[in-house]
Amino acid sequence: MTITEKQKRWLKQQTHHLKPVVLLGQHGLTAPVLAEIEIALSHHELLKIRISAGDRDERDAIIAMIQEHTQANLINRIGNVAAFYRANPQKRDPMVLPRL
Numbered sequence: 001m002t003i004t005e006k007q008k009r010w011l012k013q014q015t016h017h018l019k020p021v022v023l024l025g026q027h028g029l030t031a032p033v034l035a036e037i038e039i040a041l042s043h044h045e046l047l048k049i050r051i052s053a054g055d056r057d058e059r060d061a062i063i064a065m066i067q068e069h070t071q072a073n074l075i076n077r078i079g080n081v082a083a084f085y086r087a088n089p090q091k092r093d094p095m096v097l098p099r100l
Helices: 005-015 031-044 056-070
Strands: 022-024 046-051 073-078 081-085
Touching: 005 046, 005 073, 005 081, 022 031, 031 046, 031 056, 046 056, 056 073, 056 081
Parallel strands: 022 046
Antiparallel strands: 046 081, 073 081
16 A cells, blocks of 8 residues: 555654554564564554664665565654554554545
């Protein structure tokens, strides 16, 4: 699902008060961590992930791998924290994005 810039700005506002749900440590992005991210995206739709990897290039690579594996949209990235959004059509009360 592609989101517009207006929807992205609205989602950024929604992520402001959230705390990171998934924390990546020294072992990096492993299969169990990706499984937890999938579960968290299905449940929350919008989540923050703290990536405590080495340098900026390594964090960029991890973010790209998360996006590729989960098909989630990167909403915002500040330092070690990245926010992702993926709509869940099966959720009883899905997050409603503003229209254009």
